[in-house]
Amino acid sequence: MIKNVLITGGAGYIGSHISEILVKNKKKNIIVDNLSTGFKKLIHKKAKFIKANILDIKKINLIINKNNIDSIIHLAAVLSVGESQKNPKKYERINVKGTKNLLIAMKNTNVRNFVFSSTCAVYSDGLKKVSENSILKPTSVYGKTKLKGENLIKNFCKKNKINFGILRFFNVAGASDTGKIGQINKGDQLFKNLSLETEKKNPIFKIYGTDYKTKDGTCIRDYIHVSDISELHFKVLKKIDKTKKSKILNCGYSKGISVKEVINEFKKYCNKNLKILEHPRRSGDMVSIISNNNRLFRFIKWKPKYNKLSLIVKSCLKWEKALSGK
Numbered sequence: 001m002i003k004n005v006l007i008t009g010g011a012g013y014i015g016s017h018i019s020e021i022l023v024k025n026k027k028k029n030i031i032v033d034n035l036s037t038g039f040k041k042l043i044h045k046k047a048k049f050i051k052a053n054i055l056d057i058k059k060i061n062l063i064i065n066k067n068n069i070d071s072i073i074h075l076a077a078v079l080s081v082g083e084s085q086k087n088p089k090k091y092e093r094i095n096v097k098g099t100k101n102l103l104i105a106m107k108n109t110n111v112r113n114f115v116f117s118s119t120c121a122v123y124s125d126g127l128k129k130v131s132e133n134s135i136l137k138p139t140s141v142y143g144k145t146k147l148k149g150e151n152l153i154k155n156f157c158k159k160n161k162i163n164f165g166i167l168r169f170f171n172v173a174g175a176s177d178t179g180k181i182g183q184i185n186k187g188d189q190l191f192k193n194l195s196l197e198t199e200k201k202n203p204i205f206k207i208y209g210t211d212y213k214t215k216d217g218t219c220i221r222d223y224i225h226v227s228d229i230s231e232l233h234f235k236v237l238k239k240i241d242k243t244k245k246s247k248i249l250n251c252g253y254s255k256g257i258s259v260k261e262v263i264n265e266f267k268k269y270c271n272k273n274l275k276i277l278e279h280p281r282r283s284g285d286m287v288s289i290i291s292n293n294n295r296l297f298r299f300i301k302w303k304p305k306y307n308k309l310s311l312i313v314k315s316c317l318k319w320e321k322a323l324s325g326k
């Protein structure tokens with residue numbers, strides 16, 4: 001039975017949603033986060049928070065032993081594609097060395113399950129739909145460092161007989177129904193930036209690249225609601241623990257949505273004249289990425305609750321209003 005779960009990056013956007021689900025399922029969860037992009041206010045009252053850096057092997061090892069951790073959900077990372085192109089060293093240090101140090105800190109402890117937040121950015125660009133066996137050829141430095149993290153985890157866990165789940169998230173958006181948690185950081189997140197803009201009196205939105213070979217010239221992504229992806233973590237964790245199997249799994253709805261389609265959905269609900277500025281393409285951006293999620297559905301019983309664009313957009317707008325105190 002899973003009892004004590006450590007979440008690295010649990011004060012962040014996705015980590016706080018996973019923590020909420022663990023609490024709901026009466027699992028003890030310990031959050032390790034250095035608050036570099038995380039927020040204390042996102043931490044669940046019933047979770048135990050320890051401010052620490054995943055690079056600090058000694059401290060993390062102590063935390064694992066003291067709290068008798070049996071499972072780790074590793075989310076702590078830096079994740080802006082644009083920033084990774086400009087500052088690759090930072091991405092190597094936190095995403096690669098940080099993951100390596102966390103694994104070293106786990107050695108000779110009672111940890112038997114490890115779930116890692118990887119990304120669709122590990123795949124080659126330009127493929128129609130990607131399955132877990134598709135070509136791995138990251139376009140960005142961010143994607144490259146997450147792929148290196150995957151390989152470190154696979155090797156370490158196989159050697160040390162630890163069950164692992166590598167979850168390749170597609171693009172995450174939305175906010176919890178509870179209204180208490182959601183995305184605070186801007187980054188280069190389309191939904192976040194649109195939500196922020198539509199709160200303004202005269203909203204202006206920049207599209208980077210309108211000349212791609214796609215249905216309307218803009219990039220295509222497979223968006224998944226944060227509450228669905230968080231529930232997936234708990235389900236996969238339980239399943240790898242029960243079956244002692246390790247899996248790499250695509251986590252998306254298998255539905256491609258363009259930037260313009262997202263903008264049009266926002267327009268429906270914000271009742272404002274959203275001015276669009278067309279900008280050149282950005283370095284590191286993939287043209288199109290959509291998941292084949294068959295393996296995920298074969299591995300766990302799961303029914304997505306929020307796989308409608310309108311539900312994601314409405315939840316983003318609701319969260320942004322709450323955040324701005326309106």
Ligand SMILES: NC(=O)c1ccc[n+]([C@@H]2O[C@H](COP(=O)([O-])OP(=O)(O)OC[C@H]3O[C@@H](n4cnc5c(N)ncnc54)[C@H](O)[C@@H]3O)[C@@H](O)[C@H]2O)c1
Pocket residue numbers: 008009010011012013014015032033034035036037038039052053054055074075076077078079094098117118119120146169170171172173185
């Ligand atoms: N948001 C997405 O669309 C998306 C898509 C694919 C994969 N992912 C992955 O999901 C994970 C979580 O992403 P998020 O959107 O919640 O981002 P986030 O920035 O909100 O969360 C990351 C958390 O990690 C913490 N952190 C960073 N470096 C740390 C360090 N050295 N030590 C301890 N804590 C540290 C931050 O303070 C933050 O709370 C990341 O690993 C990311 O690569 C996210």
